[in-house]
Amino acid sequence: MAATGESAPKSGVDEGGPSGGIQEDDDLVFRKICSLLDPLNHTGVKLTRDTDLVADLEIDSVAVLDIVMDVEDTYDISIPVNVISETRTIGQLVDAIHVTKKDQA
Amino acid sequence: MGLFEKFEKTATLYNGLEAAGQNPFSVVMEEVLGPTRAKIRGRETVLAGTHNYLGQTFEKTAIAAGQKALEVEGTGTTGSRFANGTFSGHKKLERDLANYLGVDYCVVFSTGYVANLGAIAGLIDPSEDVVLIDADCHACIYDGCQLAGAQTIRFRHNDPESLDKRLARVPPETKGKLVCIEGMYSMYGDVAPVKEFVDVAHRHGAHLLVDEAHSFGIYGEKGRGVAEDVMDQIDFYSGTFSKSLASIGGFVASRHPEVEYLRFSSRPYKFTASPSPSTIATANAALDNIASDPSIRAKLWENANRLHAAFTQLGLRLAAAPAPVISVLFDTREEAFAAWNFLLQHGVYVNMAIPPGTPGKESLLRLAVSSAHTPEDIDALVSAYSALAEAFPAARRSAGH
Numbered sequence: 001m002a003a004t005g006e007s008a009p010k011s012g013v014d015e016g017g018p019s020g021g022i023q024e025d026d027d028l029v030f031r032k033i034c035s036l037l038d039p040l041n042h043t044g045v046k047l048t049r050d051t052d053l054v055a056d057l058e059i060d061s062v063a064v065l066d067i068v069m070d071v072e073d074t075y076d077i078s079i080p081v082n083v084i085s086e087t088r089t090i091g092q093l094v095d096a097i098h099v100t101k102k103d104q105a
Numbered sequence: 106m107g108l109f110e111k112f113e114k115t116a117t118l119y120n121g122l123e124a125a126g127q128n129p130f131s132v133v134m135e136e137v138l139g140p141t142r143a144k145i146r147g148r149e150t151v152l153a154g155t156h157n158y159l160g161q162t163f164e165k166t167a168i169a170a171g172q173k174a175l176e177v178e179g180t181g182t183t184g185s186r187f188a189n190g191t192f193s194g195h196k197k198l199e200r201d202l203a204n205y206l207g208v209d210y211c212v213v214f215s216t217g218y219v220a221n222l223g224a225i226a227g228l229i230d231p232s233e234d235v236v237l238i239d240a241d242c243h244a245c246i247y248d249g250c251q252l253a254g255a256q257t258i259r260f261r262h263n264d265p266e267s268l269d270k271r272l273a274r275v276p277p278e279t280k281g282k283l284v285c286i287e288g289m290y291s292m293y294g295d296v297a298p299v300k301e302f303v304d305v306a307h308r309h310g311a312h313l314l315v316d317e318a319h320s321f322g323i324y325g326e327k328g329r330g331v332a333e334d335v336m337d338q339i340d341f342y343s344g345t346f347s348k349s350l351a352s353i354g355g356f357v358a359s360r361h362p363e364v365e366y367l368r369f370s371s372r373p374y375k376f377t378a379s380p381s382p383s384t385i386a387t388a389n390a391a392l393d394n395i396a397s398d399p400s401i402r403a404k405l406w407e408n409a410n411r412l413h414a415a416f417t418q419l420g421l422r423l424a425a426a427p428a429p430v431i432s433v434l435f436d437t438r439e440e441a442f443a444a445w446n447f448l449l450q451h452g453v454y455v456n457m458a459i460p461p462g463t464p465g466k467e468s469l470l471r472l473a474v475s476s477a478h479t480p481e482d483i484d485a486l487v488s489a490y491s492a493l494a495e496a497f498p499a500a501r502r503s504a505g506h
Contacts, residue, residue: 060460060461061461062460062461063460063461063466065240065259066240068259069240069259069260069261069267072271073267073270076270076274077274078258078271078274078275079258080235080256080257080258081247081250081257081258081259082250082251082254082255082256082257104274104276
């Protein structure tokens with residue numbers, strides 16, 4: 001497994017925003033995405049919140065959209081294509097999932 | 106300099122292929138010899154990647170109709186349909202298409218791409234509507250969503266249950282819900298379960314658009330497409346003149362009178378020139394031919410079934426059941442490039458497709474069958490694919506696939 005959540009910067013906590021519950025959830029979402037990306041990580045780079053999906057992992061835009069469908073079914077949310085196309089890094093994808101989860105809760 | 110930096114990766118691929126003289130994306134038909142033959146790289150080649158499904162490119166009635174339109178109506182309309190670009194031929198073709206499909210309304214656009222762009226962008230208000238699209242929909246449907254600025258949700262390919270889940274999650278305050286699918290998907294040649302999609306869409310109060318670009322004139326007893334048996338329940342039906350009608354242009358047909366308002370609301374209808382009189386005339390003549398002669402369709406299916414059976418016998422790794430598109434899958438782009446060149450060297454032209462233009466991780470060689478393929482053409486195709494199966498173990502089914 002190239003993917004671990006250990007090196008993920010705890011940016012949410014540093015900014016003093018989310019509560020501990022959300023932080024825990026944040027790690028879970030991050031790990032979930034890493035587990036989906038792992039089979040596609042042919043470059044073997046370490047997955048962090050700053051990993052650029054296209055530039056670092058060299059996966060194409062459609063592969064990202066396919067991963068998002070797995071995420072949608074896991075969390076029972078719908079993330080519009082137009083939102084995903086604005087995300088470049090794993091961290092941004094995690095954030096987009098949180099926003100959507102909150103909106104669709 | 107900055108403007109061109111993005112091309113670095115493309116340049117490596119493109120220049121490499123060009124240098125090797127093996128670029129599938131820069132093929133020139135040097136001399137067209139008939140509906141299924143052309144000279145490519147100086148050699149007579151069987152065309153099996155041209156979507157001339159119903160072999161209408163050299164039909165005498167269509168050529169005569171095009172020539173007459175050129176003489177009587179001139180070379181071009183020099184205007185958009187919204188202004189001066191609607192001639193009586195455009196209106197007649199709209200009526201004939203609607204009659205053929207058994208619906209009341211039809212709007213002709215300048216290409217098939219523009220038809221989907223125009224339908225989605227014209228129908229959708231991004232502030233109150235949402236579009237749900239099959240994951241494998243064609244680029245023009247994605248682009249239509251983008252032009253509309255629409256909230257766009259993808260559901261799993263050919264999976265009505267996946268659509269059901271996503272429709273159930275659409276916020277109740279959303280006004281319009283448009284679901285987009287295709288009849289036959291052009292990469293694998295697989296077919297949508299349209300009836301199931303109709304049921305799911307309508308249960309959630311959504312409208313359904315079926316793009317039959319590759320299946321119009323081909324599927325169904327009357328050739329109305331994959332949706333033929335549920336035509337009275339389809340909300341919007343889009344198609345193209347550039348495949349089974351062997352011309353250029355596109356259309357959106359509907360049972361809803363409101364589709365007429367696309368003529369006012371759709372920018373891709375209003376802001377581009379209308380199809381020239383001769384392209385409209387040849388499309389209409391081809392429509393007359395395929396509507397009145399079911400043997401053309403039967404011949405296509407005979408050829409498709411024969412090729413699919415032969416390829417299955419050869420152990421080739423095929424993407425789907427028999428269809429007018431027969432694709433062989435490869436795990437890597439390099440294998441597919443080599444196999445594509447191999448076929449061309451054996452006198453056969455097919456299409457090559459690589460991710461992200463393909464549904465999965467695989468690259469593929471796509472053969473488009475034509476009713477105009479002669480027994481000699483079919484023999485040449487089987488012989489070339491037989492050599493391919495021999496030379497490329499990667500093209501054959503294995504335990505892993």
